Amino acid sequence: MQVREAMSSEILVVGPDHTLRQAARMMAERRVGSAIVIDPDSEGVGIMTERDVLNAIGAGLDCDTERTAAHLTSEVVYADPDWTVDEAAEAMARGGFRHLVVMAGSEVLGVISVRDIVRVWTGHRTAARL
Template identity: 80%
Template sequence: MQVREAMSNEVLVVGPEHTLRQAARMMSARRVGSAVVIDPDSEGVGIMTERDVLNAIGAGLDPDVERTGSHLTWDVVYAGPDWTVEEAAAAMARGGFRHLVVLDGREVAGVISVRDLMRVWAGRQAATTTV
């Protein structure tokens, strides 16, 4: 199975000037563990995860003051939509992270998460046990 078949197509996008609280509220409302951060003044795509929010709050920072642009990962490993889910899982395991931004060319096509991989795995397991 390819990443394009398993990824979430609806991506939460926030800007670098959103506060951590705003990002956390949007992530909570959408029931997602990450948000893609696109900075119109830079060339890249970053990702903000629930872990980034936890680390900032755990360090005593004010979520109403801190901006997402200061607490995200710009050094992102991107997946391609034609990767296999096994390649995506291996990249996550190597990097120690739970989300991959999926780029189709230079455009964000989606995000694949450990949750997506578990859904695929569970579906495969169910299919093999009912045969």
């Protein structure tokens, strides 16, 4: 199965000036573990994950004043929609990521998460048993 078939195409997009609390609230409301951060003044697309929020809180930072731009996951790895789910899983394992932004050129198509991969793998195993 390809990434395009397993990814979540409904993504949460936040700006670089949202506070961590605002981003965390939106992530909780949407029940997602990441938010795409698009900064029109910078190159590329960033991602902020629940782990980034947790690290900021653990460091004693104020979630009402800290901005998402300062807490993006460094070294973002982008997945190609034509990758297999196995290739995405390998990239996640190599980088220690739980989310990959799926890009086609400069366009964000979605996000694939460990949860998406487990759902696919579990579905295939269940179907194979029937």
